[in-house]
Amino acid sequence: MNVKYWLPRSFTVLREGYSVTKLSSDIVAGSTVAIIALPLAMAFAIASGVSPEKGLFTAVVAGLIISLFGGSRYQIGGPTGAFVVVLYAVILKHGYDGLVIATFMAGIMLFLMGVFKLGNIIKYIPYPVTVGFTTGIALIIFSSQIKDFFGLPIAKMPAEFVDQWKLYSTELLHVNYYAMAIGVVSMILLLKLRHRFPHIPAPIIVIILSALAVYLFKLPVETIGSKFGALPSTLPYPSMPAFSLEKVRVVFPDAMTIALLGAIESLLSCVVADGMTGDRHHSNKELMAQGVANIASVLFGGIAATGAIARTATNIKAGAYSPVSGVIHALMLLVFMFLFSKLIVLIPLATLAAILIVVAWNMSEFHHFKAIALKSERNDMVVLLMTFFLTVLIDLNTGVQTGIMLAGLLFIKRMIDVTGIVDTKNTIGMPLDEDDEPMEMDDANAISKKIVPKDVEVYEIDGPFFFGVADRLKNVLGEVSSPPKVFILRMRHVPMIDATGLHALEEFFDLCQSNGTILVLSGVNEHIKLKIRRLGFEKKIGLENITDNIDMALSRAHRLLMKE
Template structure:
């Protein structure tokens, strides 16, 4: 890629927009969209922070700092970032294991990983994560988020809620006798109000309306329900001063797995959201710059004591539907949120936790992608097993384990399927009608010369089929004087495949057999050269076509034959 193209790929969309020209009309539309998204993000940021085991101000600080930088430095025109449901499980576990300072260090490290990934041009790798893996752990996260809100939704009296999924539900069943009916009624009413507004008036900010209505009813009737103010009596106003967490090698090692998970989730969710946004506005994001922007935003969020952040699909869609044209809309959304924090932080204390739990139930349902989940259950057995295993590991074990196992199993499944596409055929009868020029087979079907064997390999020759190649070639009957390996239909050769061919050549040399490669493509030929098999010698020869290879093989088997044909250097 030329230097100018690389620079362009790592240029924030904001710079591109400003170069195009930014006028009053664009500012007006972006301001309306930014205010709309801020109204949606206000209750959501608080709810996600509480579900993650943090205070609501942490969620708002994340939405302000990270939200501003994701829009300002990202590679999408309309992406809106902030805390999302995907991080709830990870954040909760990190705080439980390493404290909040450990979370800040993990988020800071994840930001560095994302920046490195962007400059390493890894943004395009998102397309290689299989849908069963993404859907499986996203649905698993949705189940965990919903499970974490049962206590506040029912108003249960539980001193310390276990982090483990099964232990958590055991605690719920044990505490069913302490259900607070006022909280349950308020939560159900908030949930139904959100659903009703989504159906009848989807343009209205249903989350905010539900929170305001629940707060008004709880305050007016003096309901004995838990609120943000009762659980977090000393909420700060505005943003804290930036500071670095305590950093030590031991602590860094301890939070590294969580940092990798945060970076992985942030990258995947941000790029998926950007792809969806591209489809809605007919644009194209810069994936590598998006990763860089996400990395800087997460580092900044950590410095301000915030949570991990990424592109938020629901808020991005709201931004687009509200008329956003440029990244300025996302930046203004963060500024409006900061104004809310400065001017209306006192009102947050009256928000019932049951109403926030209702919001997260709706968020979890949207995250679950239940329709896609059901469609994947109708897929072949391998995809179905991958989906269910990733889902089960996410819910019952750990998100990091689920990601690692899911991606690894998907890779193995893919390689197994690819290995089945590789065909290895021997003998002229099986070669008739193959993919080489038909003229190469004319006059050759009457039989091979005595002492010559031919094998055609079709498909990528990688480590998944290397052993199969060795087994087939070992089954050759009497030791031939020459073996032709037809390579025209081998588009890819990896190190293991080349090693298998090297082993074949070594065994052939020991038996006095000459190996001839015919029609080898550029990439496999380069790999063979790296294994010292690209140059003629060591009883290895290359020919450009099968006709030339057959002439040479006949000459080797019967020296009285005069071989003709050009070599492939």
């Protein structure tokens, strides 16, 4: 076992050398991120259906572990907008206890993903699927914040998008105009400050000003304190969830969703950080740290956590040098809880709603959504819209699973379309080059430049030979007017073959044999030769009938014809 491979990034970075100057950079960056993370952690917790302190617990515990043991130099972990939709639905169905079990299980799944080195596979989820569910989540976050933004007197919000707007249609007459004014002014300030003073943490400025306005003018709006009561000033003692087989079975699908979403979001954040810095993260270390962080988070009364793209980007822009900045961010949040818990309760919920609406717009990637929907090819557009609408109208589980399945099916269709089995002596219908000439004409090994005996047929498979095209091979002999004495099947452009393709090849050999035709394979690569050998097909067809190129195959055909 290579121990060095699994060492956390914090260890390898600090081993390179660390100085007071670098520590100073990390302190400034970590403190800056902590100021931004404070309102976001509480806002995401409230939007997820739990009390605000659970968001702070998550940011402290998960943020500390992700920075200490993760695979990225700059990653900042904590509660994020991506989880809001999933967590709110889980809490409505199973309560907070159900969420704890689901997140605990998701943590185990994430850890195992890292152990079995699945980090790179997660990256290959199709981009239209990622944009589709991200934009869908953003729309649902926006929808869920209408209640607090307008101060609507709704005791319990439904999780479904359509049900939310049905409820709003009956409650919009009961707008709290003080709350709406605070929400509108907060949003304007957030946008203006971000545009004019990008280095100033706009959210913390906005919540201070709005809290002061509510306190000084005694405005009748809902605040963190009026809804949730006093906040604790320190972390709770850890406690294990009460597991039962029934609870595990019920929340297992939600645990899978949390794990998959956490893996995608954290690795996406790492990729963004790499792009900003030129660094390279270690995806499997990151997944293992995310797993441990999620387990620890719920043990300390938190919620699900993952890498936070915006906070990670802020960390980099603020001059972070190492994962120490992420550790300082977590510790600073703990200090804020200890010192300012009595002031935090004054924050109006309308301001937090305004912050989340801006977050939703930023995470929606609307320009990417529009580009794929209007300018990409039809298959990508279908995957995008299907994922988006299913995420919004049903749930994230259905949206992501259907999107990935549909993308897979469309990919198979593409492979079927580009893979052909053609008569190489007939160039009609073959791909054309820029001069509208059959591409085979530029091929030095084209069959048209070879002498093919009268009783020999030459066909070629062009592309992956997998289950999607295997059936075509069965029909090839039917296209020939009379069974040839030798049938050469060129496979020089076949990069891979699956079990169905191998079975079809064996069936085709049996069909040739029944017609008195000898099958010769040409241009078989070493990988496919190995598969043929393992299957035992090499003995069946004969080693001499598996050739490296068309010249050897034609030479073999000449010898076979001379024997007759």
